[in-house]
Amino acid sequence: MTAFNEGERPKGGGPWLIWGIPLVLSLCGLVMIASLSLRNSMTGGSPYSQIVKQCIFLLMGLGLMSFCAFSSLRGLRRWSGLLWFIALLLLVGTLIPGLGVRVGGARRWLDLKVVRFQPLEFLLFVIPLFLADRLNQSRRRGFQGFLRPTMLVLLLSILPLLFQPNLGGTILVTLICLMMHVENRGWRYPLLGGALMVALFASLVMIEPYRMRRFLAFWDPWSDPMNKGFQIIQGLVAFCNGRVFGVGIGKGLQEDEYLPAAQTDYIFPAIGEEFGLAGTLFLLSLYAVWTIRAYRIYRRCPNSFLSVLTLGLTTSIIGPMFINVGGVMKLMPLTGIPLPFVSAGGSAMLFMWAKVGILLSVNRISSREEEREGKRPGGRRAS
Structure with a gap:
C-alpha cells in the first residue's frame, strides 16, 4: 500500500x-x-x-x-530516459555564450532565433515520466533505493539549474522528485533528503x-x-x-x-x-x-x-x-x-x-x- x-x-x-x-x-x-x-x-x-x-x-x-x-504512454515511457538526457543538454546549452540568453542576471533561456525557449519547462515535463519509470523498475529499497534512482536523478537535474542560476526551478525539481519517492517508497528518507536540501538552499543564499x-x-x-x-x-x-x-x-x-x-x-x-x-x-x-x-x-x-x-x-x-x-x-x-x-x-x-x-x-x-x-x-x- x-x-x-x-x-x-x-x-x-x-x-x-x-x-x-x-x-x-x-x-x-x-x-x-x-x-x-x-x-x-x-x-x-x-x-x-x-x-x-x-x-x-x-x-x-x-x-x-x-x-x-x-499517444501511447508505453512509448513515452520507453523514450523517457533519452528525453531526460536531452533536457539536461538543453539546460547546459543555456550556459553557452551566444546560445543562452541572459535575462535579469540569469541564463535560463535558449535563443532559437525564431523564438526563445526555456528548457526548465521541458525538464519539468520529462522528470515525472522518467523518475516514475526508474522507481517502478528499481528493486533497491531503503537508503540505497533513495540514492538510486531518486537522488541521482535529482542531483543531475538541478546541477545545471544551480549554474544558471535558477533557485526557483531547483526547489521545484526537488519537490517533484521527493514527492514521487514518497508515493513509491514512503516518507522516511525524503524527509531526511528534504532537510539536507533546505540546508543546501540556505547555504546557496548566504554565499551569493x-x-x-x-x-x-x-x-x-x-x-x-x-x-x-x-x-x-x-x-x-x-x-x-x-x-x-x-x-x-x-x-x-x-x-x-x-x-x-x-x-x-x-x-x-x-x-x-x-x-x-x-x-x-x-x-x-x-x-x-x-x-x-x-x-x-x-x-x-x-x-x-x-x-x-x-x-x-x-x-x-x-x-x-x-x-x-x-x-x-x-x-x-x-x-x-x-x-x-x-x-x-x-x-x-x-x-x-x-x-x-x-x-x-x-x-x-x-x-x-x-x-x-x-x-x-x-x-x-x-x-
Missing part, C-alpha cells in the same frame, strides 16, 4: 474538469494580458503583439495536449550576495523601498488597491509603471488590483478544484507507475502556483516562477498543456482497466 493510496478508490467522473479548468485559467490570463497590453500601447508599445503570441501558444498547447492524451539581498528584501522590503524591495511593495500595493471587487479591467494604476513583470511573474497582483479579492479567490478556487480532480485520477490508477506519474505531474503543475502566489504575497522569497496557465510565456504554456494531456491519458487507461475489472466474474476489483 502506497503512502497516499489508502482506503477505497473513488469512482471517477468525466475528465472534462482536467482540461476545462486550465482552459478557463488560460482565458483569464488572456484577458489580463490584453488589459496590460493596451496600457503598454499608451507608452509606445504594440497593443496586440503579446496577446496574439499568447493566443498562438494556447492553440499550440491545446494541440500538444490532444497529442499527449491519445545577490541572493542574500533578495532574501533581505523579502524579509523587510521597506528597508530598501526604491530598489530591492520595490517589486514586493508594489505587488502588495496592487492587492490593496483592488480591495474586494477591484478597480475594473484596464483601470489598474500599479501596472502603468510601478508593477514590474506584470504580465509574467506578477500577473497575480495585477489581477488582484483589477478584479479584487473576488478575482483572486476565484482563481485560487479553480486551482483547488483542479487539484481535487487530479487526486481522483491518482486514486483510480491501476498500478504503481501511473500513481507515481500522476502525483509527479500534479506536483509540477500545482507546485509553481504555490511558489508564485507565495512569492508575490510575501509569504516566501521571490523565485521567478510563472503562474501556471495564466502568466504570459510560451514554454510554460506548451508543457503545462502537455502534462494535462498525459493526465487525460492516465484517466483513459484507468477507465479501461475498470471496465475490464467489471467484466470479470463477480465484477469486483482487486483491492
Whole structure:
C-alpha cells in the first residue's frame, strides 16, 4: 500500500474538469494580458503583439495536449530516459555564450532565433515520466533505493539549474522528485533528503550576495523601498488597491509603471488590483478544484507507475502556483516562477498543456482497466 493510496478508490467522473479548468485559467490570463497590453500601447508599445503570441501558444498547447492524451504512454515511457538526457543538454546549452540568453542576471533561456525557449519547462515535463519509470523498475529499497534512482536523478537535474542560476526551478525539481519517492517508497528518507536540501538552499543564499539581498528584501522590503524591495511593495500595493471587487479591467494604476513583470511573474497582483479579492479567490478556487480532480485520477490508477506519474505531474503543475502566489504575497522569497496557465510565456504554456494531456491519458487507461475489472466474474476489483 502506497503512502497516499489508502482506503477505497473513488469512482471517477468525466475528465472534462482536467482540461476545462486550465482552459478557463488560460482565458483569464488572456484577458489580463490584453488589459496590460493596451496600457503598454499608451507608452509606445504594440497593443496586440503579446496577446496574439499568447493566443498562438494556447492553440499550440491545446494541440500538444490532444497529442499527449491519445499517444501511447508505453512509448513515452520507453523514450523517457533519452528525453531526460536531452533536457539536461538543453539546460547546459543555456550556459553557452551566444546560445543562452541572459535575462535579469540569469541564463535560463535558449535563443532559437525564431523564438526563445526555456528548457526548465521541458525538464519539468520529462522528470515525472522518467523518475516514475526508474522507481517502478528499481528493486533497491531503503537508503540505497533513495540514492538510486531518486537522488541521482535529482542531483543531475538541478546541477545545471544551480549554474544558471535558477533557485526557483531547483526547489521545484526537488519537490517533484521527493514527492514521487514518497508515493513509491514512503516518507522516511525524503524527509531526511528534504532537510539536507533546505540546508543546501540556505547555504546557496548566504554565499551569493545577490541572493542574500533578495532574501533581505523579502524579509523587510521597506528597508530598501526604491530598489530591492520595490517589486514586493508594489505587488502588495496592487492587492490593496483592488480591495474586494477591484478597480475594473484596464483601470489598474500599479501596472502603468510601478508593477514590474506584470504580465509574467506578477500577473497575480495585477489581477488582484483589477478584479479584487473576488478575482483572486476565484482563481485560487479553480486551482483547488483542479487539484481535487487530479487526486481522483491518482486514486483510480491501476498500478504503481501511473500513481507515481500522476502525483509527479500534479506536483509540477500545482507546485509553481504555490511558489508564485507565495512569492508575490510575501509569504516566501521571490523565485521567478510563472503562474501556471495564466502568466504570459510560451514554454510554460506548451508543457503545462502537455502534462494535462498525459493526465487525460492516465484517466483513459484507468477507465479501461475498470471496465475490464467489471467484466470479470463477480465484477469486483482487486483491492
